[in-house]
Amino acid sequence: MQETRQAARSRRRRRRLMVGTAAGLVVTGLLVCLAMAMQTDPKKDAGRAPATTVADAQGTRPPTSPGEKPSTASPSTASPSAASPTAKAGGTTPKASATKSAAQSSATPRTAPATASLTGRIRPKVDYRGVATAYKAGTGDGACSFGPSADLMIAAMNTTDYETSKACGAYVLVRAANGATVRVRITNECPLPCAPGQLDLSEQAFAKLAALSTGRIAITWSLLSPSTSDTISIRYKTGSNPYWCGIQAIGHRNPLARLEVRTSSGWRQLARTDYNYFLSPGGSGCGGAIRITDIYGERLTVNGIGLRPGAVQPTRLQFARH
Known part of the structure; x- marks a missing residue:
């Protein structure tokens, strides 16, 4: 009888262990499922990352080479529109400067920019x-x-x-x-x-x-391009000095295209005003050799002209007839 009771107790302990183990497994499974449910799908995350990068960089940054740092410039500064003009030396000016120039036009003479064309609007052999x-x-x-x-x-x-x-x-x-x-x-x-x-x-x-x-x-x-016995004269504008000067050529047979002065760094072309003087605002070349070019491309070099404001100083030079 005692052996029968011991066997029955052993069976009851095994059942309790089995039930406990099963319950533990169930609880563990539930915990695992819950943990998995709380995690994000790595495939979805992998798909979202490139989409975010494209949205952030759309139309702004080109691919970079290995080891190269990506540019941080905005589109307006990194790549100007093809339709927008690009500034050149001596070319376009900011709007603020243009407005200022317009306001000062009554006090400031117009100047002609240097151009490749020697003839300008008026050309030989044209009616x-x-x-x-x-x-x-x-x-x-x-x-x-x-x-x-x-x-x-x-x-x-x-x-x-x-x-x-x-x-x-x-x-x-x-x-x-x-x-x-x-x-x-x-x-x-x-x-x-x-x-x-x-x-x-x-x-x-x-x-x-x-x-x-x-x-x-x-x-x-x-x-x-007429026949003439006149020769060219040079005149420095009244008020000219070694730090600022205006130079004018008088009596030239053909229209004048350029006037240059010799400086320590070579010949320098001067800007022409609407009152027909060529200005050296910083005094560069004032009182030195002068080179003049007509619309046909002939160059004449004038030496020995002193910095004497207002004086008409003759030369022995004249452009060829055409």
């Missing part, structure tokens, strides 16, 4: 059409700052073709519809409303073509 009007020329002085003219066969060029004084000193043959002609020298500027192609002739020159009472006539005109 230009326009109209002629007349004005009282007085002594013949005008925007070109040449001073009184020896004769009054002169004209004012419209602002467009005047081209920041590039037309100054040019000789022009003017033809009227009636066949009459007159040769004039450009000494002045005809402001708006003078249109491109228009010449405002001195009354003396206009009278060679038609009666002054006509007031306005159709013309054609072309550039000349």
Whole structure:
């Protein structure tokens, strides 16, 4: 009987162990499932990471080479739009500066930027059409700052073709519809409303073509390279000194394209004003050798011109006839 009771107790202990083990396994399984449920799906996370990178970098950063640090520049600074102009030396200016220049235009002379073209708007062997009007020329002085003219066969060029004084000193043959002609020298500027192609002739020159009472006539005109016994003179502007100077060439047969001064670093091209002086605002080259070039590309070097403001100093030089 005692053995029977011991066997029964052993069976009951085994059942309790089995039930406890099963319960433990169930609890463990539940805990494992719960832990797995709380974790994120690594595949989904792996898919989200590239999407976030693309969104952050869309259109801003190109791929980088191994070992290269990615650029932190924004799109506007790293890669300017192809439609936007890029600034060049001596070229475009910020809007603020442009506004300032416009506000000061009455006090600051216009200057012509250096260009590759020597001829500008007025070219040899080209006939230009326009109209002629007349004005009282007085002594013949005008925007070109040449001073009184020896004769009054002169004209004012419209602002467009005047081209920041590039037309100054040019000789022009003017033809009227009636066949009459007159040769004039450009000494002045005809402001708006003078249109491109228009010449405002001195009354003396206009009278060679038609009666002054006509007031306005159709013309054609072309550039000349005339025969002349004159030689070129150089004048430093009043107020010029070793630290600032303006230089002008007078009496040139052909229109002047460039004026340069010799400096310690070589020839330096000066900017031309609308009153027909070439300026060296820092004084570079003032009082030294001067080189002038006409629209045909001929260069003449002028030596021995002293820094004497206001004095007209003659040379023995003249451009070739064309």
